[in-house]
Amino acid sequence: MQIEEREIEADQVRLGMFVCRLDRPWTETPFPLQGFYVHELSQIETLRNYCRRVWIDVELTQRGYARSFSGMSALSSAASQMTTDRDITPNGASVSTPAPTRDPRLGSATYRDTVDFEHEVPRAREALENTATTISELVEQAQSGKPIEPEVAHAAARPVVASVLRNADAMFWLNALRRHDGYAYSHALNCAMLAAAFGRHLGLPEDYLVELATGAMLMDIGKTQVPQPLLEREGPLDPLSMARVRRHVELGTQMLQDDRFSATVIEMVRGHHERADGTGYPARRSGGDIPLHARIAAIVDSFDAMTSDRPHAPAMARHIALQDLYRDRVTRYYPELVEQFISCLGVYPTGSLAELNTGEIVAIMSQNAARRLRPRVLVLTDPDGRLLSGFRTLDLLSADSAIEIRRPLADHHAGIDVKELYL
Structure with missing residues (x-):
């Protein structure tokens, strides 16, 4: 799953796109779910009112799932899951999938972190x-x-x-x-x-x-x-x-x-x-x-x-x-x-290992809701892969924009076990 994101102006959003990120925290907008298909013109208008730029998931947009949700709100589509009786599997085969009943509890509460x-x-x-x-x-x-x-x-x-x-x-x-x-x-x-x-x-x-x-x-x-x-x-x-x-x-x-x-x-x-x-x-x-x-x-x-x-x-x-x-x-x-x-x-779940484009190996400490691809990390090694004598935290959201995660890593990559190294 290589998630390809494309940054566009909010004015460029069209029906059928899957919006996966915003240029501000989700909690500062009326959207109840972090990531949604655009099915109504009112959603586009809301995006324009709150954001200047957004990011779309290219694959989800191209796959055209929006056809199955025509006329539904973002919340209804997440709740109903599928409204047609046929879907296309990743290998192109067609399968029958009865539509689940919408659960009204979805999106009925709004949460934000109250403690850092x-x-x-x-x-x-x-x-x-x-x-x-x-x-x-x-x-x-x-x-x-x-x-x-x-x-x-x-x-x-x-x-x-x-x-x-x-x-x-x-x-x-x-x-x-x-x-x-x-x-x-x-x-x-x-x-x-x-x-x-x-x-x-x-x-x-x-x-x-x-x-x-x-x-x-x-x-x-x-x-x-x-x-x-x-x-x-x-x-x-x-x-x-x-x-x-x-x-x-x-x-x-x-x-x-x-x-x-x-x-x-x-x-x-x-x-x-x-x-x-x-x-x-x-x-x-x-x-x-x-x-x-x-x-x-x-x-x-x-x-x-x-x-x-x-x-x-x-x-x-x-x-x-x-x-x-x-x-x-x-x-x-x-x-x-x-x-x-x-x-x-998150694309890089909390607790997992990843490699920065600098060569350093990091552990994902916490997510940044506004920018899921730029979490807060614990730097474990130098660029050559040698363990540091003292680990340091790095918030990629506020770090040099040239620094980014190159790839996720398997647990215990190069023998690194976070349980052995920290706390």
């Missing part, structure tokens, strides 16, 4: 530690057959949501630096953070974000009832073993069949392996039969699984995982939801 990165870091660290401890207790309770208490699960999710709402980057940065005890624990925590951040990005209300974080945290709770040797087996599973592992969805749903858990949480557990084209499991639901929170769960679950070390596969670099999601966006995940997820995390 440095001040949120200590609060995010405390929230992260408390939530990680509670998740460990929940997993151990589930393994021993004890019921999951909704109050405890919500208590673990709320600090994550609160920190993400104050500042969307601090917790992701700290989590990138901490060592993870095991996949079950880290996956639950990572998914809770991702769901909360994605929900914030989509403008969903705060109480719904808590349910999203709780559901994401409990998506794989049913795996505590699956024989551990199956989960730890390296290599592909035979059909019988695969069927036993896939039962974790049913087992997890049964564990949460309690009136005190919301339908949102239960549907996320039940539906996080369903896919837009009906190829998922366990019910092979498709299109509009899959509610918004289950679609969010599928994206979050897939991304974190791909970027985590598992017995059968090493962790994938974050930018490669985003490429995979982008490639499957039409058939499996809904295009605009994936596009918004990429916009949420």
Whole structure:
């Protein structure tokens, strides 16, 4: 996924273009989502009123998805995902995709960072530690057959949501630096953070974000009832073993069949392996039969699984995982939801490594909402790739415009492990 952007005057914006960046922070404009197709003349007029220059995503504009959203607002298109009954896959094949029902909660809330990165870091660290401890207790309770208490699960999710709402980057940065005890624990925590951040990005209300974080945290709770040797087996599973592992969805749903858990949480557990084209499991639901929170769960679950070390596969670099999601966006995940997820995390996600055009290797510390391609970074090496004795931060937004990110790098590039180097 090489995202090509083109800078143009706001007066040059036309219907059908995908606007991915503005010359000012998104929070200073009326647009609820960061990145949108232009479907109405009123959107062009608003852009002209607020901006002098904008950037368009060339590929998305050329692919002509706007034809599927004719006459819809940016928010409606993001909410409805697809309004026609046929789409074109990246290889040119045509597939049927029933249109999901619009969810009115999308874009109903507006958020902006209320605490800067440095001040949120200590609060995010405390929230992260408390939530990680509670998740460990929940997993151990589930393994021993004890019921999951909704109050405890919500208590673990709320600090994550609160920190993400104050500042969307601090917790992701700290989590990138901490060592993870095991996949079950880290996956639950990572998914809770991702769901909360994605929900914030989509403008969903705060109480719904808590349910999203709780559901994401409990998506794989049913795996505590699956024989551990199956989960730890390296290599592909035979059909019988695969069927036993896939039962974790049913087992997890049964564990949460309690009136005190919301339908949102239960549907996320039940539906996080369903896919837009009906190829998922366990019910092979498709299109509009899959509610918004289950679609969010599928994206979050897939991304974190791909970027985590598992017995059968090493962790994938974050930018490669985003490429995979982008490639499957039409058939499996809904295009605009994936596009918004990429916009949420940034082309260079927080915690990942990258190389500057100066040759220095950096870790992405936080995003710049106004210029996603110019994040704040931690410089780790000199131009020759030698580790620095003292790391320094660099905000590419205010740095020399000639300095830019040349390419994203895989985690542990050249043996560099941020967890070993910082904090």
